[in-house]
Structure formats: C-alpha cells, structure tokens
Amino acid sequence: MSQTTEAPRPAATTHRAKTKPVLSEGKRAERRLGLLLCAPAAIVMLAVTGWPIIYSVWLSLQRYDLRFPAKQEFVGLDNYATVLSNGYWWTAFGTTALITVISVVIELFLGMALALIMHRTLVGRGLVRTVSLIPYGIVTVVAAFSWKFAWTPSTGYLATLVGPNTAVLTEKASALSAIVLAEVWKTTPFMALLLMAGLALVPDDLLKAASMDGAGAWQRFTKVMLPVMKPAILVALLFRTLDAFRIFDNIFILTGGSQGTGSVSMQTYDNLIRGLNLGIGSTMSVLIFIAVAIIAFVFIKVFGTAAPGSDTGRR
Amino acid sequence: MAQPTARRPWWRRGAVATAAAALAAPLVAACGTGAGGGVTLTVYYPPEQHFQNVVDQCNEQAGGAYHIVNLTAPRDADGQREQMVRRLAAGDTSLDILGVDVTWTPEFAGAGWIVPWTGANEAEAKKDVLAGPLASATYDGKLYAATKHTNVQLLWYRDDLVTKPPSTWDEMIADAQQLKAQKKPYKIGFTGAQYEGLVVGFNTLTASAGGKLVSDDGTKAVVDDGAVQALAMLKKFATAGVTDAGLSSAQEQQTALLMENGDAAFELNWPYVYAAMQQDKPDLFPHFKWTRYPSMTPGGQARVTIGGENLAISAYSQHKDEAFKAALCLRSPKMQDYSAVNDGVPPTVASVYDAPDMAKAYPMKDDIKAELATAASRPITPAYQNVSTIMQNLLSPPSAIDPQSTADKMRQAIQDALDSKGVLP
Numbered sequence: 001m002s003q004t005t006e007a008p009r010p011a012a013t014t015h016r017a018k019t020k021p022v023l024s025e026g027k028r029a030e031r032r033l034g035l036l037l038c039a040p041a042a043i044v045m046l047a048v049t050g051w052p053i054i055y056s057v058w059l060s061l062q063r064y065d066l067r068f069p070a071k072q073e074f075v076g077l078d079n080y081a082t083v084l085s086n087g088y089w090w091t092a093f094g095t096t097a098l099i100t101v102i103s104v105v106i107e108l109f110l111g112m113a114l115a116l117i118m119h120r121t122l123v124g125r126g127l128v129r130t131v132s133l134i135p136y137g138i139v140t141v142v143a144a145f146s147w148k149f150a151w152t153p154s155t156g157y158l159a160t161l162v163g164p165n166t167a168v169l170t171e172k173a174s175a176l177s178a179i180v181l182a183e184v185w186k187t188t189p190f191m192a193l194l195l196m197a198g199l200a201l202v203p204d205d206l207l208k209a210a211s212m213d214g215a216g217a218w219q220r221f222t223k224v225m226l227p228v229m230k231p232a233i234l235v236a237l238l239f240r241t242l243d244a245f246r247i248f249d250n251i252f253i254l255t256g257g258s259q260g261t262g263s264v265s266m267q268t269y270d271n272l273i274r275g276l277n278l279g280i281g282s283t284m285s286v287l288i289f290i291a292v293a294i295i296a297f298v299f300i301k302v303f304g305t306a307a308p309g310s311d312t313g314r315r
Numbered sequence: 316m317a318q319p320t321a322r323r324p325w326w327r328r329g330a331v332a333t334a335a336a337a338l339a340a341p342l343v344a345a346c347g348t349g350a351g352g353g354v355t356l357t358v359y360y361p362p363e364q365h366f367q368n369v370v371d372q373c374n375e376q377a378g379g380a381y382h383i384v385n386l387t388a389p390r391d392a393d394g395q396r397e398q399m400v401r402r403l404a405a406g407d408t409s410l411d412i413l414g415v416d417v418t419w420t421p422e423f424a425g426a427g428w429i430v431p432w433t434g435a436n437e438a439e440a441k442k443d444v445l446a447g448p449l450a451s452a453t454y455d456g457k458l459y460a461a462t463k464h465t466n467v468q469l470l471w472y473r474d475d476l477v478t479k480p481p482s483t484w485d486e487m488i489a490d491a492q493q494l495k496a497q498k499k500p501y502k503i504g505f506t507g508a509q510y511e512g513l514v515v516g517f518n519t520l521t522a523s524a525g526g527k528l529v530s531d532d533g534t535k536a537v538v539d540d541g542a543v544q545a546l547a548m549l550k551k552f553a554t555a556g557v558t559d560a561g562l563s564s565a566q567e568q569q570t571a572l573l574m575e576n577g578d579a580a581f582e583l584n585w586p587y588v589y590a591a592m593q594q595d596k597p598d599l600f601p602h603f604k605w606t607r608y609p610s611m612t613p614g615g616q617a618r619v620t621i622g623g624e625n626l627a628i629s630a631y632s633q634h635k636d637e638a639f640k641a642a643l644c645l646r647s648p649k650m651q652d653y654s655a656v657n658d659g660v661p662p663t664v665a666s667v668y669d670a671p672d673m674a675k676a677y678p679m680k681d682d683i684k685a686e687l688a689t690a691a692s693r694p695i696t697p698a699y700q701n702v703s704t705i706m707q708n709l710l711s712p713p714s715a716i717d718p719q720s721t722a723d724k725m726r727q728a729i730q731d732a733l734d735s736k737g738v739l740p
Contacts, residue, residue, distance in 0.1 A: 065735040066404050067426050067697040078736075086738040088708075153561060170564040258509040258711065259563075262740070273397060275701050275739045276404070 053289070059282035066276040079283040088267065089284070096263040099176065100244040103183045107240060108233075110184065111191030118192060119199045136189040144253035147182045151254075172259045179261060182250045187243070191236055198232020199225070234305035241295055246288065264288055353381045354634045356641050360414035361388045361395055361624065365657040372653075373644040381637040383412070383645075392416055392511065396700070403428040403629065411632040412642050415460055417451035417623050417692075418699050421533065424454040425697030429627040431457040436639045443648070447690035448663035452625045454695065459627055462663035463646045464654060466622035467686045468519070469605045469679060471574065471582040471589075476500060480606040484520075484548055487581055487609050491557035494580050504570040504582035507553065507562040509711035514693065514703050515620045516583065517710055520545035522618035522691030523611040528706075529729065533696035536729035538722050546710075546718040548611065553713035563712035575599065583608065585622070586679060587659045605679050607686060621690040623663070661687075694729075701732035701739055708740040 023031070063075045083089050114132055121128045135143070150158040151168045159168060168174045202225050210224045226233075248265040251257060257266040268288065272281025299305045360366060370385045377383075388395040396419060402410055403423070415423060423429045432440050440461035441449060452460040470487070472480050476499055481487040487503065494501035506512030521528060526541015553562060559573055571588045573579040575596050582588065592603045608617040626642040628635055644650070651662040656676040661683050662668065668680050677683075694702050705728045709721055731737025 063735070065698075066400075067422055068735055069426060071735070082736055083738055088738050088740040167561050167564055170561065257740075267739070270704065270739045273401075274393065275704070276400060277701075277735060277739075280736075280738060 056282040056285055059278050060286045062279050064277075064279040064282075066278060075279070079279050080287075083280060083283050083287065089264075091260060092262050092264050092267045095176070095261060096245060096247065096265075099180055099183065099247055099263065100241060103180045103187075103244050104237065104240050106180070106184050107188050107191045108237065110188045111195050111236070114188060114192035115195035115199055118196055132192065133189045135186050136193075138186075140186060140249040141253060143186055144182060144250045147178065147250075148254050151178055169255055170259065172261065175255050175259050175261050179247075179250055179254055182254065183244065183247065186250075187240065191240055194236035194239065195229070195232060198229035198236075201232065202228045231305070234299065234303055238296065238299040238305050241299070242292055245292060245295060264291075353377065353379045354637050356381050356383050356411040356632075356634060356638050357386050357409060358383055358412040358414070358626075358641070358645065359386050359388055359399060359410055360412075361392075362390055363654070363658050363660070365654065368657075369645055369650050369653060372650070373641060376644060377641070381634070381641055383641050388414065400428075403631070406631050407629075408631045408633050410629045411634060411638040412645070413627045413629055414463065414624050415627050417448075417465075417621060417625060418703070420452055420459050420625065420627070421454045421695050422697045422699060423627060424457075424459045428630055429459050430630050430635065431459055432461065432628075432639070436643065439643055440646075443664050443666050445663055445665055445684070445687050447621050447687045447692075448623060448625075450692060451621055451623060460625035461627075461642050461646050463624045463626050464651065464660035465663045465687060466585055466661055467619045467683055467690055468515070468583055468585055468608055469682060469686070470608050471504075471584060471603065471605050473500070473574075473580050473599075473602045474604045475602040476580045480604070481581075481609055482606075483613055483615075484552065484609050484611060485613075488552060488555050488557055491580060492555065495557065500578055500580050501557060502559050502573060502579040502581075503552070503557050504565070504573040504579045504584065505552070505558065505562065506566055506570050506584070507558070507711075507713050508564045508566045508569075509707045510566060511703060511707070512566055513710050513713070514706050515622070517545055517549060517706065518620045518691060518693050519608065519617065520548055520611060522620070523608075523615065524548075529694035529696060529702065529733070531695075533694065534733060536726045536733060538726040538729065542725070543718050543722045544611065546716050546721050549710070549713045550716040550718060553716075563714075574603075586661060586677075586683060589679065590659045605682065607682050616689060617686075618689050618691040619686050621687070621692060623661075696733060698732050698735060701735075701737070702729050704739050705729060705732055705737070 060079055061074060061076060062072060063078070064072050118125075118129050118132060148169070150156040153159045153167050162168065168178055206224055206228070207220055210220050215223065246265050247263050248269070251261060251263055251266050252269075255261045257263075257270065262270070264284065265288065268281055268284040271277050271284060275281070358370065367385055370383050374382055389398060395414075396416070399410070399413060399415075403426075413423075413429065415429070420429075424431075431437075437458050440452075440458060444462050445465070448462040448465040449458075451465070452458060452462050470480065476494060477490060481490050491501045491503050506516060518528065521542045521544075524541035524544040526539050526543075526545060527537045528542060529535065530537055552558070559565065559578065561569060565573070567584060570582060570584050571591055574582040574588070575592060577599065589603070589605070593600050608619045610617040626646055628638045628642060632638050646663075648662075648664045648667050651664055652667050652670045652672065654660050655662050655667065656672050659676075661677075661680075665684075667673065668677075668684055673680055693699065696702060706725065709725050709728065710716065728737060732739075
C-alpha cells in the first residue's frame with residue numbers, strides 16, 4: 001500500500017478540460033496501477049460469468065445429445081429453428097407469460113397495501129415488519145411442498161376447504177391458480193419491502209401541504225405519493241418481472257409441469273437435465289436469457305426505470 | 316508487507332483443518348482399500364428395505380477380496396436416473412455397480428457409460444435366467460447388465476364382488492358398470508397420471524393388440540393400428556364411468572389405496588400390492604385375489620410390460636473385475652430368493668420360483684411366470700426417456716385421447732425424439 005501514496009498536486013495541474021480530461025503523468029500511473037489491481041477480480045468475474053454464457057451459446061449451435069456422442073456436429077441455427085417452430089415451447093412460453101403478468105400485478109397491489117401498513121404502523125413496527133417478511137424467508141421448495149400437501153385430496157386442509165373429491169392440482173386452470181397463489185404468497189413481502197423504500201422518499205411536508213390544499217387521502221395517494229414513488233415502483237416491477245419469468249421451483253414441486261403448467265425454465269430443465277440434449281437445452285436457456293434481456297430493456301428504455309443508486313433518475 | 320496469515324486465531328485454523336478432514340474422509344473411504352487388503356466398491360441402488368442385508372451377506376462371502384458400500388439412490392426412478400446420468404456424463408470414477416431400471420440399458424450402453432459382460436461372468440449372469448428379463452438387460456446383441464429382479468402387473472380383484480374374473484378389458488369394464496348399477500364398489504384402479512406408469516399401461520395394451528410403437532432396431536417410429544386400438548381402449552376405459560375422479564393423477568400408490576379403501580372392485584398393479592394389502596387391511600385381504608392381466612380380444616392373451624432392476628458395471632469403475640464378481644453375488648439365485656421373500660420383488664432366475672419358501676410369500680408366482688413368458692418390452696432405444704416423456708404428454712389425460720389423431724401426433728413426435736431433434740414437452 002505504501003507505494004501508492006502521492007503528494008497533493010497544485011490545482012492547476014488537475015484542471016480538467018470540458019471535453020477530455022488531460023491526465024498528468026502521476027495520475028496515469030495511478031490509473032494504470034488501479035486497473036492492474038482490479039484485473040485479477042475482473043478476470044475471475046469474466047471467467048465465472050462470461051465463459052458459461054459463451055459456452056452455452058456455443059452448445060446451442062450444435063447437435064449435442066449425451067446419448068449419441070458420435071453424432072455430435074455443428075448445426076448453425078438449426079436448434080433455434082426447431083425450438084421456435086415447436087408447439088410445446090410456445091405453450092410453455094404462454095404459460096410463463098401468463099403466470100408472470102398475473103402474479104406481478106397481484107403482488108403490486110398487495111405489496112403496496114402491505115407497504116402502507118408497514119409504513120404507517122405506530123405500535124410494534126419492528127414486529128409487524130418482521131412477521132410480514134416470514135413468507136419471503138422460507139425456502140421456496142419447502143413452501144411449495146407445504147402448498148402441495150395442503151392441496152392433496154382427502155389429507156390437505158385446503159383441499160377439504162374447496163370441497164371433497166376435487167383435485168385442484170390435476171386441472172390446468174386450478175393448478176395454474178394454485179401456482180400463482182404460492183408465488184404471490186411467497187414474494188409479496190419482497191415487493192412490499194421495495195415499495196416501502198419508495199414510501200420513505202415521500203416527504204411528510206409535501207403530504208401536509210397537499211392536505212392543506214384540501215386533497216383527500218385518495219388524492220394524496222394518487223397525486224403525491226405515486227408520482228414521487230414512481231422510480232421505486234418501476235424498480236420493484238422490474239425485479240419481480242425478471243424473477244417471475246424464470247419461475248421454476250413452485251411448478252417443479254406442485255405439478256411437475258403436467259396439465260400444461262410447465263414454464264420455459266421447467267422445459268429447459270426437462271430437455272437439458274432429463275433429456276440430456278445439451279444442444280436443444282442450451283438453445284432454450286439462451287432464448288430465456290434473451291427474453292429476460294428484452295424485459296429489462298423495455299423497463300429501462302421505455303418506462304425509464306433507473307438503476308437503484310444511479311443519479312440520472314427518470315429519463 | 317504484513318504477514319496476516321500467521322496471525323490467524325487458533326480456533327480458525329482448527330476449524331479449517333476439521334473441514335478439510337471432513338471433506339477428505341468420504342473420498343478416502345470411496346477410493347481406498349477395504350479391510351483385509353481388498354478393494355472398496357460402491358453400489359448405487361434404489362431404496363429396498365432389506366438390500367443392506369444382501370450387501371452384508373456378500374461382503375461376508377467375499378472374505379476380504381472386496382467390500383461393497385451401499386449408496387442409496389433417490390426413491391423415484393427419475394431422480395435415480397438424473398443423479399446417475401450426471402455423474403456418469405462427468406466420468407465419475409467413484410461409482411462401480413449401478414442399479415439400472417430395465418428401460419435405461421440401451422441409453423447407458425449407447426452412451427458408453429456401462430461395459431458389456433463377457434466370458435465366465437456373462438455365462439454366470441445368463442444362467443437359468445428367464446427370457447423376458449434377460450432381454451431387458453441386453454442391447455445390440457450384448458449383455459450389459461446382470462438381472463436383479465423383474466416385475467409384471469396382474470389384475471387384482473375382490474372375490475366377494477366378482478365371482479368370475481374378467482379375461483378381457485371389455486368384460487372388465489362391463490363388470491364394473493354392472494357393479495355400479497347395483498350400487499356396490501365398482502371402480503377400476505389404473506395408473507393414469509402423466510408419468511411412466513401410464514406408458515407401462517399403454518405399452519401393454521398396444522402389445523396385447525399386436526401393435527408396435529418403435530421398430531425393433533429402435534430407429535423408426537411405427538405406432539401402428541395396434542397402438543390406435545390401444546388408444547381407443549384407454550379412451551373407452553377413461554370415459555366409461557368406471558374410474559375414480561383422480562384417475563389423471565393416480566400413480567401406483569393411489570391405485571393401491573383405492574382398493575384398500577374399499578372403493579375399487581378391480582386394480583391393475585404390480586405384485587407388491589399383495590403384501591401391502593395384507594399389512595394395511597387384514598379384513599379385506601381374504602377377498603383380495605389376482606388373475607392374469609386382461610387381454611384386448613376374447614380368447615387372446617395379454618402381453619404385459621416388463622419392469623425390474625438390473626446391475627451394470629460403470630465404464631469409469633477403477634475395479635471392474637471385483638465389481639463383476641460383487642454384482643454376481645448381489646443378484647445370485649440365493650439373494651434373489653431372499654429379496655423375493657423379504658422385499659416382494661419377483662426373481663429373474665427360473666429355479667428360484669421353485670424354492671420352498673416362495674410358495675407362501677409368492678402364491679401368485681405361477682401367474683407371474685406365465686406372464687413373463689410372453690412379456691413385452693418398452694421401446695428399446697437410447698432415447699427411451701424422451702420417447703416416454705412424449706407419450707406421457709400425449710396420453711394425459713386418458714379421457715382426452717382421440718385415437719387416430721393422437722396416434723399420428725405420437726408417431727411424428729417419437730420420430731423426432733429418436734432423431735434427437737425434437738423438443739421435450
């Protein structure tokens with residue numbers, strides 16, 4: 001560490017031009033050292049994140065089935081044509097999109113309500129906040145199993161509640177509802193947490209001023225709080241949409257993808273791990289990657305979501 | 316520069332050393348030499364209550380030449396296969412003997428993950444083995460596994476409700492409808508969930524109708540007229556009002572429960588339900604009878620799908636010679652007799668059926684043996700798992716089958732799977 005110490009420079013030499021900063025010799029050396037010190041970490045990061053992505057793109061361009069090692073060959077974009085022209089893929093895509101949209105919308109409303117409650121609670125604030133976070137703290141697979149047992153005919157309490165001789169998880173519509181319910185129950189607290197951070201941004205003085213001007217509770221909510229909270233809401237929506245689109249564990253446990261409830265991640269798992277088809281499976285994971293990238297792009301460029309902590313704000 | 320490593324607190328160093336030792340210990344156990352200078356072998360086998368006793372007996376017989384460690388695989392077949400396949404694809408040398416389901420033989424052999432049996436080992440593994448089970452361990456003309464136990468389904472019924480057991484599916488459905496009209500227990504238990512069990516039922520129906528799903532060499536999807544008849548029968552069965560509301564989610568367990576709860580008059584299931592009924596419902600047990608699986612046509616014979624478990628040797632095993640010997644011990648006639656009596660799994664060696672203790676534990680052994688003589692295999696191809704997944708998807712729910720168009724879709728999808736270019740649902 002001792003080598004990096006530098007004498008403070010006169011103001012004139014650190015003067016920056018408007019267009020391009022002119023760096024002094026010492027500043028450049030400092031920057032070079034900084035880059036060198038960062039390099040090992042950056043290289044490791046690239047190796048563990050970049051390499052698998054590149055490798056799966058490479059695999060997606062090949063016919064590569066572990067059962068037929070001799071038939072491995074480069075097929076270009078054939079796998080993409082196969083997947084994108086396949087009915088199963090689009091069914092799964094539709095199911096995933098449906099689950100994503102419905103669960104995120106419900107979570108937004110419930111999360112907002114929960115955030116307001118947590119924000120406004122006067123007594124036992126810590127306790128209320130902790131209790132409402134419990135679902136988020138439970139491992140998804142464990143929670144999914146308890147949902148599954150609750151829906152099992154003749155033994156589960158929820159199954160008994162909806163009536164005898166009904167098997168909720170054996171029909172598409174009811175099974176999808178059960179999945180959405182499990183998903184909403186699990187992640188609403190997360191949504192609420194993000195929204196609560198947004199609520200903290202709303203200055204109390206602003207609300208008091210609005211109320212002086214004769215704004216009712218609803219008007220204060222829609223005209224004052226929501227606009228101020230918009231960046232927080234968008235970030236919460238972005239996070240949840242990206243997460244919901246990759247839904248896997250709840251479906252894996254609750255239905256195993258039967259009755260047409262499989263998501264794209266489920267289907268990728270079936271092709272890659274169960275079917276041992278590295279080519280098709282990698283193609284699907286690349287497609288999911290692209291879909292997620294598009295969702296993020298739309299949120300950031302179209303809706304103007306700002307990354308948390310960035311100072312650019314709304315566009 | 317400072318030297319911070321020297322100043323690590325003592326407990327920290329202790330913890331690291333302990334963790335390192337804990338990590339290294341299983342490796343040492345897996346690769347090292349066992350007691351008496353012999354090698355340590357691992358057997359990766361699904362849960363079977365008394366299998367550890369079999370392993371212990373073999374270890375004793377080995378006299379120190381090898382020591383077998385039993386690694387219990389997950390309970391469900393899919394889970395077993397996934398774990399095994401991942402380790403094999405990565406060339407894991409810590410697996411020696413593998414318990415493989417009969418449908419995995421072509422897949423594992425085709426990928427080069429298991430080695431063929433030759434010479435004296437082959438001769439001993441084939442000795443006195445029934446033809447059906449033996450075929451399930453053979454691929455491409457070579458023996459890839461030693462048969463451990465086999466399985467076929469039977470028709471179970473209640474003799475207080477049914478005087479003369481039906482011999483065809485049509486009769487069985489008509490009998491059930493008659494019982495329903497008389498307000499008696501009438502349901503027919505069948506594994507109709509979207510999983511391997513549904514494929515087993517469909518494969519039996521297809522073979523019984525003289526049909527074929529995949530060509531013998533495993534390269535062409537056939538799905539002929541016999542398959543269409545089987546689809547029509549499944550549809551008729553599922554819509555005749557003789558099944559439980561939960562048919563499309565019923566696996567073996569639910570099917571057995573339907574009978575045990577007194578709702579069913581018939582049940583199509585594996586022989587283990589006999590011991591289960593004896594234990595769970597002793598009052599119903601005296602009326603719990605069996606007969607051979609119903610056929611598709613009057614006077615015809617059912618060709619039931621064969622199941623079971625075989626023992627194969629991993630291509631990555633470091634001790635193949637000992638592994639062959641150990642596997643032969645684990646599936647020897649003596650051990651098959653022991654497993655049949657204690658775990659209810661049907662033997663693959665013909666002479667075991669005549670063992671004195673079999674008569675009491677296995678009163679249905681003659682029917683099992685007769686069914687094994689004409690048993691049908693599921694499609695023999697390395698891509699079986701994909702073929703099965705596709706069939707499960709198209710067959711579920713059975714009430715929604717449209718025989719001709721389902722068959723056409725199935726033919727196309729199976730062909731894609733065989734060419735490994737299709738997408739799995």
